[in-house]
Amino acid sequence: MKLVLLGAPGAGKGTQATKIAETLNIPHISTGDIFRKNLKEGTPVGLKAKAYIDKGQLVPDEVTNEIVELRLKEDDCKNGYLLDGFPRNIGQAEALEKMDAPDKVINLDVDLKALADRLTGRRVCAKCGESYHISTKKDNVCTRCGGELIQRADDTLETVNKRLTVYEQSTAPLIEYYEKKGKLVHIDGMKSIDGVFAEIEKALR
Ligand code: AMP
Secondary structure, three states, X not given: OEEEXXXXXOOOHHHHHHHHHHHHOOOEEXXXXXXXXXXHHOOHHHHHHHHHHHHOOOOOHHHHHHHHHHHHOOHHHOOOEEEEOOOOOHHHHHXXXXXHOOXXXXXXXXXXXXXXXXXXXXXXXXXXXXXXXXXXXXXXXXXOOOOEEEOOHHHOHHHHHHHHHHHHHHHOHHHHHHHHOOOEEEEEOOOOHXXXXXXXXXXXX
């Protein structure tokens, strides 16, 4: 199955994507994770992306589309894929139609007002990427692997506000784009992690 997971920053895409990819045995492809890995390794892609990520802006389409196109050609995508954080605008969605169009698009519906709190309180494991929230996680040690929990550089209030504006202007129009194609599934993203996942599983059956 070829899937796209849509939703505002902080809607829970990463958490749900990990669960969906495991269940369906398809690769979880997060453009944000790919950029962060390139940044850490200091590659040319990482250097190009850094200025945009730091400002909460989108990395230019020509850079992002090429990364996704190459990734979708890898062997593990033969059974499908789960894209998380791509496409982020109509231009990217049109590029994806030409590369390898998705079968379904899951939109995590969330209250935009709740997101700034979710994002600024988010802490992620520096080692395995697992995500937590300061309201429920009182120490800074990853429960899964023991790694240290850190705040992503773009989860500060100023950058979060920019990312939410970019979402509303560039990414939210994709809801209508995929609705018109008859591919969109709406999921209530305000439920618990397991509650959201149960809804997704039902919609994919
Ligand atoms: P994320 O982890 O998905 O929130 O992405 C973090 C940052 O990486 C975003 O704020 C953008 O700067 C960049 N990024 C991730 N995915 C894309 C994309 N599809 N198009 C452009 N920029 C992206």
